[in-house]
Amino acid sequence: MYPNPSIFANVASAVVYHEPMAKHTTWRIGGPADILAIPEDISQIEELLRLAIGHQIPYFVLGRGSNLLVRDGGIRGLVIKLGEAFSGYAIDGNEMTVKSGRTIVSTAHVAMKNGLSGLEFATGIPGTVGGAVVMNAGAHGSEMKDVLKWVQVLTPGGEVKFRSVGELDFHYRSSALRDSGDVVLSATFALASDNVEEMLAKVKRWSMRRQATQPLSFPSCGSVFRNPAGDHAARLIEVAGLKGKRIGDAMISDLHANFIVNLGHASAEEVMALMEYAKQQVLWQFGIELIPEVRLVGEDEARG
Numbered sequence: 001m002y003p004n005p006s007i008f009a010n011v012a013s014a015v016v017y018h019e020p021m022a023k024h025t026t027w028r029i030g031g032p033a034d035i036l037a038i039p040e041d042i043s044q045i046e047e048l049l050r051l052a053i054g055h056q057i058p059y060f061v062l063g064r065g066s067n068l069l070v071r072d073g074g075i076r077g078l079v080i081k082l083g084e085a086f087s088g089y090a091i092d093g094n095e096m097t098v099k100s101g102r103t104i105v106s107t108a109h110v111a112m113k114n115g116l117s118g119l120e121f122a123t124g125i126p127g128t129v130g131g132a133v134v135m136n137a138g139a140h141g142s143e144m145k146d147v148l149k150w151v152q153v154l155t156p157g158g159e160v161k162f163r164s165v166g167e168l169d170f171h172y173r174s175s176a177l178r179d180s181g182d183v184v185l186s187a188t189f190a191l192a193s194d195n196v197e198e199m200l201a202k203v204k205r206w207s208m209r210r211q212a213t214q215p216l217s218f219p220s221c222g223s224v225f226r227n228p229a230g231d232h233a234a235r236l237i238e239v240a241g242l243k244g245k246r247i248g249d250a251m252i253s254d255l256h257a258n259f260i261v262n263l264g265h266a267s268a269e270e271v272m273a274l275m276e277y278a279k280q281q282v283l284w285q286f287g288i289e290l291i292p293e294v295r296l297v298g299e300d301e302a303r304g
């Protein structure tokens, strides 16, 4: 057990204890975080990291929780949530620098309104710039690394550094930032000039397609599994006959088989059981191992 968590009380503008993570994930699932802090500026993040590391308290950085399954026992230690206070941006020619707490959707819209193209693919991705960079989020054949130039991070040692795309080992829905302990502060995108109306028409078409093919009225985390090489997880799960399969309040969507929706009060345990069931069925029927895209964090058991 680590020291009294009240050591964080005066560091960030908002610090809460035993905070249900279900309030901070798009799946509306997740047990309590011991401590959740919402810093307002970089110096507050620096101080949070310094205290956490100094007292050997684990920390986790949270964006909009749109790619997370937090287990029912919650998260031990400190969760640092970057949101509204980190949403500024600046445009310089064809480059756009955005703070990590801004949503990637609004970032893409600001870029388009300024005649800058490159982020349209991200207009249906409900995460922050920080989460999108860490996950190398992508859609419609493009991903973050295609438009990224620099990432500004705060290292666990308290240094602010710029990391280039080449340093960050971007892969399909992953990057070296994921387990580095670095906090992403901002990202700089290299964009191209384009016609505003044409870009808006393109994203409208994509949005209509998403609305027709994804269960957007239910809480979810988007795609649960990565697409295996040359195939689609949704196709495999659908052909395995699993659309509509339900465990408790967790259900494999009957609209898009790679989405597990929360019908009301689903627990992480129910979602994990359904994921395991889908994995086993796909492995058994097609010999293909599905790998989760969603990040599983936290503990099965609550603190005793």
Ligand SMILES: Cc1cc2nc3c(=O)[nH]c(=O)nc-3n(C[C@H](O)[C@H](O)[C@H](O)COP(=O)(O)OP(=O)(O)OC[C@H]3O[C@@H](n4cnc5c(N)ncnc54)[C@H](O)[C@@H]3O)c2cc1C
Binding pocket: 026, 060, 061, 062, 063, 064, 065, 066, 067, 068, 082, 100, 101, 124, 125, 126, 127, 128, 129, 130, 131, 132, 133, 134, 135, 136, 137, 138, 139, 173, 178, 182, 183, 184, 185, 216, 220, 221, 222, 223, 295
């Ligand atoms: C309806 C729906 C549709 C979706 N569609 C897509 C899609 O088309 N393509 C796609 O790629 N994803 C999609 N997603 C998944 C998700 O939106 C993306 O992965 C998104 O980039 C996650 O961002 P986030 O801010 O929510 O990150 P979180 O879920 O909060 O965190 C994800 C990871 O990033 C880390 N992280 C977040 N912010 C920071 C930071 N500032 N510094 C350091 N680490 C950080 C976290 O620690 C965690 O490891 C979808 C999700 C939903 C719910």
